[in-house]
Amino acid sequence: MKARRVPLWLELSAVILIALTASNAVTFAIMESDRARIIRAERLAAIEDRLSAVARLLVRLPESEREDVMRIASKHRERVSIGAHPRVAEGAERDTNAEERVKAVLEDVGITDVRIAKRGSTPFDWFGMAPRRRRGYERLSVAIALEPGRWLNAEYVWPPGSSLLSPLLLSGFVASLALLAVAVWIAYRFSGPLQRLSEASAEMARGRAVDPVPETGPFALRRAAHSFNTMSRRLMATLENQRVLLASIAHDLRTPITSLKIKTEFIEDAELKERMIASLDELQATTEAALEAARTGMGEEPSREVDVAALVESMCADLADMGGDVAFIEDQPVHATCRPNEIKRAARNLVENALRYGQRARVSVKAEDGRVAIVVDDDGPGLKPEDVEKVFDPFVRLEGSRSRETGGLGLGLTLARALARGHGGDITLVNRAGGGLRATLTLTRD
Numbered sequence: 198m199k200a201r202r203v204p205l206w207l208e209l210s211a212v213i214l215i216a217l218t219a220s221n222a223v224t225f226a227i228m229e230s231d232r233a234r235i236i237r238a239e240r241l242a243a244i245e246d247r248l249s250a251v252a253r254l255l256v257r258l259p260e261s262e263r264e265d266v267m268r269i270a271s272k273h274r275e276r277v278s279i280g281a282h283p284r285v286a287e288g289a290e291r292d293t294n295a296e297e298r299v300k301a302v303l304e305d306v307g308i309t310d311v312r313i314a315k316r317g318s319t320p321f322d323w324f325g326m327a328p329r330r331r332r333g334y335e336r337l338s339v340a341i342a343l344e345p346g347r348w349l350n351a352e353y354v355w356p357p358g359s360s361l362l363s364p365l366l367l368s369g370f371v372a373s374l375a376l377l378a379v380a381v382w383i384a385y386r387f388s389g390p391l392q393r394l395s396e397a398s399a400e401m402a403r404g405r406a407v408d409p410v411p412e413t414g415p416f417a418l419r420r421a422a423h424s425f426n427t428m429s430r431r432l433m434a435t436l437e438n439q440r441v442l443l444a445s446i447a448h449d450l451r452t453p454i455t456s457l458k459i460k461t462e463f464i465e466d467a468e469l470k471e472r473m474i475a476s477l478d479e480l481q482a483t484t485e486a487a488l489e490a491a492r493t494g495m496g497e498e499p500s501r502e503v504d505v506a507a508l509v510e511s512m513c514a515d516l517a518d519m520g521g522d523v524a525f526i527e528d529q530p531v532h533a534t535c536r537p538n539e540i541k542r543a544a545r546n547l548v549e550n551a552l553r554y555g556q557r558a559r560v561s562v563k564a565e566d567g568r569v570a571i572v573v574d575d576d577g578p579g580l581k582p583e584d585v586e587k588v589f590d591p592f593v594r595l596e597g598s599r600s601r602e603t604g605g606l607g608l609g610l611t612l613a614r615a616l617a618r619g620h621g622g623d624i625t626l627v628n629r630a631g632g633g634l635r636a637t638l639t640l641t642r643d
Contacts, residue, residue, distance in 0.1 A: 209380070209384035209388060210377065210380060210381045210384055213376075213377060213380045213381075213384070214373070214377050217373040217376065217377065218370070218373060221369035221370070221372075221373060222369075224369075225369060241295065241337070244337065244353055245295060245298055245299055245302075247270075248299065248339060248341070248351055249299055249302040249303055251266065251270050251277060251349070251351075252299075252303055252306075252308060252341050252343070252349055253302075253303060253306055254266060255279070255343055255349060256306045256307070256308065256343055256344075257306070263279060267279065274353065274354045275351070275352070275353050275354075276351065276352040277349070277350070277351045278349075278350050278351075279343070279347060279348065279349055279350070280347075280348055280350055281346055281347070281348070282348060283312055283340030283342070283348045283350065284338055284340050284348075284350040284352070285312035285313070285314040285338050285339065285340040286314075287312075289312070289314040289338075290314055291312060291313060291314050292313045292314070295313045296311045296312065296313050299311045299313070299339075299341070303341070308341060308342065308343070309342075310341070310342035311339075311340075311341050311342075312339070312340040312341075313337065313338070313339050313340075314337075314338045314339075336352070336353070336354050337352075337353040337354075338350075338351070338352055338353075339351040339352075339353070386414055386415065387414065387415060387418065389413070389414065390410075390411070390413050390414035390415075390418040390419070390422060391414075391418060393410050393411065393422075394410050394418070394421060394422055394425060397410050397425065397429075398425070399621070401429060401432075402621065406433055407429060409426045409429070409430075410422045410425055410426055412426070446484075450480075450481075450484050451481070451484075454477055454480060454481050454484075457473075457477055458474065458477050461473045461474055461477070499536070500534050500535055500536050501534065501535075501537070502532055502533070502534045503532070503533065503534075503535065503537045504530045504531065504532055505531045505532070505533050505535070505540065505562055505569050505571070505640075506527075506528065506529070506530055506531045506562040507530065508537055508540065508541055508544075509525065509541070509544050509560060509562050509571055510525045510527070510562075512541050512544060512545050512548070513525040513548065513558075513560050516545070516548060516549070516552070516558075521548075521549075521552045521557075521558070522552065522556065522557035522558070523548060523552065523557070523558045523560065524557075524558070524559050524560070525560050525561070526559060526560065526561040528561060528562065528563065531562050531563070531564045531569055532642070533569045533640060533641070533642040533643070534642065534643050535620050535640055536619075536620070539616045539619070539620070540571075540616065540620065540638075540640065542612075542613075542616065543612070543613040543614075543616040543617055543624070543638055544560075544571050544573075544613075544638060546609045546610065546612065546613040547571070547573045547613060547624070547636045547638060548560060548573055549609070550575075550609065550610070550636070551573050551574070551575035551577070551634070551636070552575075554575065554577040554578075554634075555575020555576050555577025555578075555633055555634060556575065556576050556577065557575060557576055558573055558574070558575055559573070559574040559575075560572070560573050560574075564642070567641065567642055567643075568622065568639050568640065568641055568642060569622075569639065569640050569641075569642055570637055570638070570639050571637070571638040571639075572635060572636075572637050573635070573636045573637075573638075574629065574633055574634070574635050575633045575634050575636075576632065576633045577633055577634055579628040579629070579632070579633060579634045580626060580628060580634060585626050585627075588610050588626070589610050589611055589614050589624075590611065591608055591611045610624070613638070617638050617639065617640060620640035620641060621640060621641035622638065622639035622640035622641060623638075623639055624636065624637065624638050624639075625637050625639075
């Protein structure tokens with residue numbers, strides 16, 4: 198299955214939107230938390246002032262006039278009364294800082310016993326949408342000893358207060374959308390040409406001719422696209438000239454080779470005649486192989502999606518029918534976009550090498566990390582470490598006889614690696630721990 202490509206401008210826009218949203222949310226949450234702390238501190242200070250004023254007044258009034266003060270001081274969410282017992286017990290959770298402040302204010306009238314307990318509070322409402330329930334209200338209980346056996350008891354209840362976080366988030370979101378619109382335009386302006394340049398470079402790396410990249414966008418990207426188009430034209434022209442030159446050489450060599458073959462018919466020495474014909478055959482085969490190597494990856498075969506496992510399995514079946522000890526290890530279908538004839542030719546070369554040097558071939562196809570791997574194991578002697586890369590050089594044959602029948606022309610692995618790299622992959626050779634050689638051909642799946 199192909200991985201879905203996400204446009205670069207869309208990735209940049211998503212990152213910008215997430216970053217803006219997260220930063221605004223954190224900033225507004227900190228602002229709201231600080232605002233709530235300041236409001237609560239101001240509210241408590243106001244309560245302390247009113248409470249101190251009421252206590253100072255009650256100390257100086259006779260018992261008969263205190264009831265009127267209690268009624269005036271008691272509001273909707275404030276209840277003030279005088280009783281024989283304090284409402285704040287000795288072991289209650291108390292606000293010592295508030296107690297000391299109130300004591301300092303009432304010290305001149307002889308009040309030294311002040312108890313302030315926080316009976317309950319609601320957690321901070323981050324989004325200002327929590328339902329206003331009575332149990333969520335904040336409470337403050339106060340007991341002040343006016344005289345022996347007489348306590349001023351006060352109960353203050355207030356809601357947590359409204360939150361500005363929701364409107365802040367809404368305004369921040371609107372501002373983020375405006376900024377995002379500008380960011381999307383900038384990202385698209387930069388990423389569009391850059392992505393087209395990247396895709397064209399990837400196609401060119403696979404040996405495919407590419408159309409000129411539109412020279413649009415900012416100056417730096419227009420200049421890069423212009424340079425790429427110039428390089429692409431020159432490279433394609435050079436490769437085409439190379440192909441034409443080699444094709445011409447191969448064509449021109451066919452005539453003298455054919456002429457020499459005809460002339461060898463007049464040689465009376467049978468042994469000399471046979472050696473001459475063999476040399477001419479090798480010269481012709483080498484010429485054709487060199488021409489094929491020059492054309493590798495530049496053919497006109499279109500890329501299409503195929504089941505690579507089925508393609509390799511059919512090739513293995515053909516070699517097995519010809520008497521080769523070839524076994525294909527079935528796994529599951531592996532689909533990839535490629536030039537199937539080229540991949541089949543490269544895989545066939547690896548299998549034929551395994552049969553020639555390793556007696557038998559065990560072939561498998563696997564999909565891993567967005568790539569396809571064609572693995573060929575043999576039971577041969579393997580390779581020396583210094584020869585692992587050397588065998589990919591043109592016309593290199595490690596087989597000592599130098600015979601074309603036993604060692605080939607030394608171009609097979611060169612062609613196979615060129616075909617693999619033309620598909621964004623490669624060929625690697627590794628000596629197996631249990632003996633033999635493992636050849637792995639990889640290619641991208643798209």
